[in-house]
Amino acid sequence: MSQEFMLGLADVGNQNAAYLETIFALSNGHIGVRTSELIKQKKTSGNPGAFVNGFYDTHPITYGEWAYGYARKHQTIVKLPNIRQIRLIVDGESSDNADWSVKTIRFDLDMKSGVLNESYYVVINREKEFELHQTSFVSFAQQEIYATHFEITNMNFTGEISIEKKIEFDQGKKDLLEEIDPRVASSSSELNVTREKENDYVVTTENSQQKIRITHLFLDEEDRLINNEFISFDVTPDKKIVFDSFSLISEINQLVVNTAGLDFIELLNQQKQDLANFWQTSDIELTGDSILQKGIRFNLFHLFQNAGRNEKTNFAAKGLTGEGYEGHYFWDTELYMLPFFIYTQPEIAKSLLSYRHYILPQAKERASIMGQKGALFAWRTINGEEASAYYPAGTAQLHINADISYAFQLYERVTGDENFIQEKGLSVVLETAKFWLSYGNWCIKEGKEVFCINGVTGPDEYTALVNNNYYTNKMAQNNMKYAAELARRYAALTTQEIEALEKAVSDMYLPYDKQQGLIKQDDSFLEKALWPFEKTPKENYPLLLNYHPMIIYKYQVSKQADGLLAEMLFPSDYTREQILRDYEYYEKVTTHDSSLSRSIFSVLASRTEQKAKAYQYFMDTALMDLTDLQGNAKDGIHAANMGGSWLSMIYGFAGLTCEKDQFILRNHLPKEIKELKFKLTLFGNIITIELKDNNISGYLLEKNTNIKVSHVDNQLVISRLK
């Protein structure tokens, strides 16, 4: 089983340098290090670098044509130079000046421990030989530390080996004019670097004027601190050289790093313990397919390691593994990653939700710019300000407001943590609800005055600026409903204000085609022509890279689940028949060009007992990055898809739904998966769930009084006792 925690070069989709850098990237939510080539050589490839969560620069957004209220600045996560690479100098000859032979002996990411083990066999000019071993990790215990342990063994010569670890700030910039894939970072940064000591840098971004300190140091064989970028050893055959190196990266604008008392072994042990704790509550065991088992752990591992943990940062679409999507935070966090954290790592969930509270002032400012009341969260952002430069697929995705509210609500339902809701959830939920009241309009539909939300874009970015997007209206309704509930609980609004919310909730317009018995993605979706799929060659997908947006928008074609996502999120509001009808219809017009799509189809397929489909959709994406399915993992992991694979299993195969004070699970296991075992943390209790054959069972690890686990008609029902 422990083999299924170990990821090696044989397990991954290809051997391209930039791809491997992403896949094996190490992170702790503060620092992310792309696992690039370790030993600096004459020829290099890939796109090495490191990231600090929340460390970004801004650049003015240039529009072909300006309009009022447009986002003004790009925000782009700063790609720091490679902090991983070493230069070896052997008897005066440097690894990057010569054609050495460097062979990989071992390359393993030990996900159980959060540690990367590498060994290389180096031959210099067919004469001198030695082995280099590195053990490295980014510490969860001490967020600012990237720690490495080196061993050099099996030398066949006597001489001198030096190791240099130097940050090179002059790496080439991309030619930005040539970059036209809208999914990749669109600008790069000038960094102002002050080198205070040889191994100590203060890095300041050009425009955002953020600062961090980066310090590199070594501990020699006798654990003496070498406050330098350089360490040397006299070597003789078969002598073993052992030393450590540490890169310390301060909190943003804090500039404090603590170099005292560094101890690799102690940190390593702590790392193992932290990871053990993680797996203890978050692992998923899956019998029947060991590659899949490893892939699932890979997803869980990346989810865990890439989440911001300091309440001021969040989870970028690519985590801290790459610069895709400019390092921005999207709704991906709330809809795709947070369920995993809420149900298994509530402390991380709390920190991620706290970030939304932290940026609430910017969201209020944005609503004001849009001439509205309340708060409008940025569609994509790092610092809380709107950074979407194409508003029809950016700002217009107002649903992010309701997605955030939904996540706070789910957090409350799963943790029972009302204190947090009162402290941070309340204001976010109220302000987002106020926005809906302000932005929505009372209109006459089918002879009745109803609350409409016009001029929005739903999750499906292949349809833009429509009226009454089903998903948006449904989610806004829930946002306002939850706001009214909280407002009553905490006496936070006047009765009049609460009633206004409740009226909009009760009269919310949810477009529905009675004749076909279908929810309508929006007012006009079903009236449009079907996309000519039969005339669309494979190479024309994703459509957004091959057709003008106008062309895409005028057809019935969806990039991803839209109305169906609402059905997934509110399972008790829809009959099985309704979901089946909608599923059948919308599946045909969905391209799944977004990595956020298939997991939702998988969940709904499970819930409607379409097991083969559920499994197929799950398998299409469970291994997305490990197989480089989309070919762009080089720019970073698809974190939402990783969260989606959790949803496919837990919401889908295990049928988890959450009603007020009650959780229900069902066994929807497809035949290919023999057994599924995982844990949930509900109201502070850890419950182990096991699915096998047609059974489902759950048991508490400890005796407890505030929860009750029972079986009702093949369902597992977990209720909160009050």
Place this chain on the structure above:
Amino acid sequence: MSQEFMLGLADVGNQNAAYLETIFALSNGHIGVRTSELIKQKKTSGNPGAFVNGFYDTHPITYGEWAYGYARKHQTIVKLPNIRQIRLIVDGESSDNADWSVKTIRFDLDMKSGVLNESYYVVINREKEFELHQTSFVSFAQQEIYATHFEITNMNFTGEISIEKKIEFDQGKKDLLEEIDPRVASSSSELNVTREKENDYVVTTENSQQKIRITHLFLDEEDRLINNEFISFDVTPDKKIVFDSFSLISEINQLVVNTAGLDFIELLNQQKQDLANFWQTSDIELTGDSILQKGIRFNLFHLFQNAGRNEKTNFAAKGLTGEGYEGHYFWDTELYMLPFFIYTQPEIAKSLLSYRHYILPQAKERASIMGQKGALFAWRTINGEEASAYYPAGTAQLHINADISYAFQLYERVTGDENFIQEKGLSVVLETAKFWLSYGNWCIKEGKEVFCINGVTGPDEYTALVNNNYYTNKMAQNNMKYAAELARRYAALTTQEIEALEKAVSDMYLPYDKQQGLIKQDDSFLEKALWPFEKTPKENYPLLLNYHPMIIYKYQVSKQADGLLAEMLFPSDYTREQILRDYEYYEKVTTHDSSLSRSIFSVLASRTEQKAKAYQYFMDTALMDLTDLQGNAKDGIHAANMGGSWLSMIYGFAGLTCEKDQFILRNHLPKEIKELKFKLTLFGNIITIELKDNNISGYLLEKNTNIKVSHVDNQLVISRLK
């Protein structure tokens, strides 16, 4: 009466330098010269310069976020340096180094002759005095010539006066980052200038690599050619100095200017003759308001002088008077300017229409980029390529295709010039019609399969990317109908192809609200909330400068006539009751933030006998630039509005409608206008129309056989005899 052809400083809205430069600008459709300060002084203001029609440069369009099929290059008309200004040097003292007193004695634009007369009284250091007179025009007879005649008189001193006319290419560039009004040019150009002789420049644009030659020269008192930028005279009191200067600007890329045989008087006489010919067929006489009479002539004069005449250029939104809208050609030409030319200057109309044929290859290429068949004309362009950088209010205005077809059709109906239609109209009309067949889709609406055009923007830019914009569908229907007609006439398509067009024509979906008896601007317009006009302060207009597009789009609010424009263009397709209902409804939601709006409301008000409204809307815009109503005439005239004032009078007050082989006029004169007299050129015959009291009469200048003028029930009916 001739006073009403003379425009002086007392007639105009304000005395701001840049505004005056526009209002008094001289043009001939090839060269445009802003009438800036004549004598170079120490302090200057305004935004002087000159333009050559079709002389532009390109710059890459930068998008915040790129998408497939976006227009790639800005096109921007080149603002050439001031070719008007002179530097005076009197006894070694230069006008731009000293604080001379310069008083304007006379400043008159003689619109009857197309000539500007200026006189200045100059006092130097309270000692030396003289008068400077300049007569200038841009020649219609010889398109490359800007001619000026100087007289210096009433000197009170003996000494030397020199005049320098030098092109200064180093004028300051605007700070582009600060420019956020989307209606103004967004980029300026680097020019490469080769000075072949002292007074002879070859100017090459940086990116488009277009070339023109500019040559300046003088003719001295004895008509000797001074091939120099400089001319000097010994002066004595009361001696009169007389000389001419010519600026010659070659055709683009031709680089040929003819400096032989230049004769100011001859050119001036020719100019007077050309203008006399113009007024002979195009003047409108209007009794009751002499300011209005002058304003109307001002509009007609600018229409005449700013139209491109070489089949490769067109009529920019600002003519050649300013750099607003980057010097682009829009649908303004076809819908607002061409009726005037078609009915009174058919040769110019032919040249403007020929331009569309000239850029047909680019329109076919654009359709292909959009994945469609046929041709899609650029929403805004100079060279034929799409230059709209915000597609929802650019490329999405597909109606331009049908607007162009409509103009060809009108040209044919008014001139009977079938040869031109066969030569140039046919291919344009067929290719635009093919585009509609390709872009439109067969959809089910109200249980019936109909031809829909989804995902477009109509003329109203306050509503974007909608389905079945009424105007677009109606115009596309006409486009395809005319195409089918021409295809049958010239056997240009297969029967199958023609039938496909005819089926789309007969089954075209035209959205209509049966309950309210209203045409629907688009599928969803009437379902949206009304714009909160009562909460909108005056200073928040135009809305586009004060609200995010998303906010504007989600309301019922129109920038300009949209569906009503269709009713204006197809008068026989709508009952008076229908028009009145639509008028009453849509008037309430229209802000007229576009200068293209009020004239249409005026025409429809006339036709429905709402005379007070017709007059009010007409008066609101007839003097738009003369009063600087919108405050931005400094960036150039509002040419479409000038054309619109013609429409208000001829389509409105005189009720002109055009059916096949028949024109009908009615007297809808408002009480404020006592008498209206104008001419129309129909099938080569000039007909004088007079409206007075409640009568309307028309008579032919010459006996003719192919036309019949008759009175039927208070209508004037002009029929073509075949």
